[in-house]
Amino acid sequence: MATDRFSDHRPQLLIGGEFRDAGRAPSIPVINPCTEQVLWEQPACDADDVREALAHAVPAQESWAELHGWERARILRRVAEEMRSRTQDIARALSLEIGRPVAQSAGEVGAAIEQVEWFAGEAERLFGQVIASRQGGRLLTEPEPVGICAAFTAWNFPVNLPVRKMAPALAAGCAILVRPSEQVPLTTTLIMQAFVAGGVPAGVVQLLLGRAQDISPVILAADEVRKISLTGSTRVGQMMMAEAARTVKRCSMELGGHAPVVVAADADVRSVARQCAAFKFRNAGQVCIAPNRFYVEEAVADEFIDVMKHEAEALILGDSQDEATTMGPLTLASGRDKVERLVADAMERGARLVTGGQRPKGRNAGYFLEPTVLADVPDTCDIMSEEPFGPVAPVATFRDLDDAIARANATPYGLAAYAFTGDQDKAHRLSRKLHAGMVGINTFMIAHAEAPFGGVDHSGMGREGGPDAIKDYQNTKLTHMMAG
Helix, strand or coil, rough: CHHHCCCCCCCCCCCCCEEEECCCCEEEEEEECCCCCCCEEEEEEEEEHHHHHHHHHHHHHHHHHHHCCCHHHHHHHHHHHHHHHHHHHHHHHHHHCCCCHHHHHHHHHHHHHHHHHEEEHHHCCCEEEEECCCCCCCCEEEEEEEEEEEEEEECCCHHHHHHHHHHHHHHCCEEEEEEEECHHHHHHHHHHCCCHHHHCCCCCCEEECCCCHHHHHHHCCCCCCCEEEECHCCCCCCCCHHHHHHHCEEEEEEECEEEEECCCCCCHHHHHHHHHHHHHHHHHHHCCCEEEEEEEHHHHHHHHHHHHHHHHHHHEECCCCCCCCEEEECCHHHHHHHHHHHHHHHHCCEEEECCCCCCCCCCCCCCCCCCCCECCCCCHHHHHHCCCCCCCEEEEECCCCCHHHHHHCCCCCCCCEEEEEECCHHHHHHHHHCCEEEEECCCCCHHHCCCCCCCCCHHHCECCCCHHHHHEEEEEEEECCCCC
């Protein structure tokens, strides 16, 4: 059994420096999306558990903020080494809990380690400014930690998402409470074990597993919590921001996306189509910055679609623990239901099914769906305005580049956008005109530890990664210093 190696591992809460096998709320089963069988039971917090964690966080915040940034950096670098030594276990837990092929899972752990190492360096560079005052003396600016933070994360990247919030918070001098998705409790427990083993003091990081309705309201109402960070849907983000406003909490939000791809005829179309397929079907399409809407210049559309079809049909669907598998199931049954609805709607409105669109034959369990390519997709289809979060690629055509840009920008989202062209003037024009927080020109590689990650409009606010991210966890204090 793939889970045999985890006989010594189990999901646990982390409260006040203590790993706990049970909370005060009933436990929650975690379902394997490949088999629909229970993997393990996770302990769950109730409101009293959350209040206890807050009580631990208050003194921990004070002592952690007093620690010099260089010492926080040393601890973070030890955390990175602890994560590195646990890479295979974390990757295996991730693969079991969300259904991503195990051969593709360790890379996410490596990306999270890069985040920890980057922000260790940022902790050593927490400098203010000295400004000559026109009224005499000096104006001193100094960064201070914003205070206790809370992170709410989704299941689709269960290592990188929490770590991308924890690392800058800790570097800035903030204690942090983490409430991950109910689908990934063991993955998050293993991450927390690395943080504790690396030397993060009790109460500075705490893990609150359980149901959102038992945890989130207590955190959002608590004046002690001064910042929240969410990776989730736009709908949940809107609700959290409304509640956070009651206690004037700072918010950073990575919310929904619906990334367009514009492919010009002067691009290397066959190479571009192979890249599009690789990134579209990665993690079964369950990626916030996945390419979702393909606008291909009419002259090369047939060639583009042929290559996409070939690449989709070459994928090997199977159990996430099989090294030969190149695409696993969707993580949730509701996710598969949504994709099937969007495909059916598109076909009813005139789209052509090129390949896929069905549950694979011979699989009676698991949330599997064939990688799907649709052609001639009208802009009126739901899939062109609603994020599918699944393995389906709708392709539409264009003749005029300005028209393609307008259609690419025709949703309220603005997380990521991509374009492929061999013309440098077009490349700069597309970079300027595509409305998104991140744009990839002739590449899909837009997530880097050293660069800002985030969206605009209904895709959220704030940035994770790069030198801007730590500022979301800091206040800036001004002192006008005059001679006595």
